[in-house]
């Protein structure tokens with residue numbers, strides 16, 4: 001969830017950026033047009049003189065020095081200073097909606113052969129195809145021949161293209177990003193969001209906090225005025241500008257007198273998870289309900305009247321009413337052992353998990369792609385969609401939870417915790433978490449950690 005969230009935040013930042021650029025640049029992508037170097041013997045217009053949208057209007061006059069003749073135009077004929085004699089023109093381009101590099105090259109009347117050789121360079125093809133509206137790039141060219149291109153392709157990376165002789169080369173440079181570690185503390189007055197904001201952090205941190213402790217605390221029903229929290233997290237800055245809150249590193253939440261603590265740990269596999277200070281997972285191995293439901297239409301019951309069969313019959317699962325087509329998620333990691341029609345269950349999926357636990361999902365309208373016997377699923381994966389196949393009076397999910405073949409009430413069964421910290425990393429974890437937990441006790445304020 002924190003991963004999705006990060007994406008959403010990046011997307012909204014981009015949206016803001018693009019909005020700004022749209023306002024600024026209007027329909028025309030060219031926002032600046034300047035002359036960097038060179039004699040007026042070239043018919044390159046001076047800054048501001050070029051009609052917008054026709055940056056290569058000067059293409060008629062051949063350059064005095066053929067580009068790239070000696071292999072390095074920037075040093076071609078400038079014995080006094082290491083400056084180019086070639087009049088290079090530079091343009092700042094803002095990517096419009098549905099723009100491609102091809103469109104941009106055509107719009108700026110740049111040499112399409114240069115684009116082809118750019119695309120031929122190893123390792124950057126995907127980057128070149130991932131233009132996003134609002135991004136800006138700085139292009140230098142001479143009469144349409146590409147001499148340089150600088151483009152911040154992500155928060156952390158800049159693609160830099162330069163000409164070396166007749167060839168182009170591309171380098172991906174790391175943008176200097178700075179991570180500022182902060183600890184905040186607060187007390188809930190009205191809402192978690194307001195308290196986090198009052199403490200000086202942003203919504204992202206409130207969402208993360210609720211996500212981390214969401215397995216133990218219901219942030220809608222359980223949170224009370226007077227609940228307290230302490231959070232250590234990283235703020236991401238670049239060029240002296242705050243970008244966003246990074247992941248929470250350690251957190252404590254005191255809910256109605258009960259203290260919950262969490263530490264983030266990234267294993268050698270690069271996968272990050274939150275654990276208690278003792279190394280237990282904060283996650284459960286199973287979702288309480290594998291579907292977003294509108295109401296529980298029938299509870300687990302050892303003996304109840306069956307409306308269709310017209311007799312008293314045990315209801316060995318729970319029915320979650322939800323519109324047809326609502327995604328049904330795998331409650332935990334496991335392997336699909338049945339996917340098909342099964343009598344009164346209608347379309348049905350059965351998953352076998354560890355600890356001799358089996359879950360079953362009935363009355364499905366259809367299966368998700370990849371749902372078949374033998375397939376491995378992870379917790380939360382969409383396996384099928386709500387329907388009313390089999391014996392059902394309306395669209396709902398019939399959900400069963402069995403331990404060693406014994407039916408348990410899915411709403412109340414004690415759910416096993418997800419796996420604790422791997423014993424191989426336990427020592428490393430304990431060392432790191434001690435420092436992080438200590439940071440929660442430290443006086444609030446920024447502490448700089450560069451990266």
Ligand SMILES: [Zn+2]
Nearest residue numbers: 317318319398
């Ligand atoms: Zn049922």
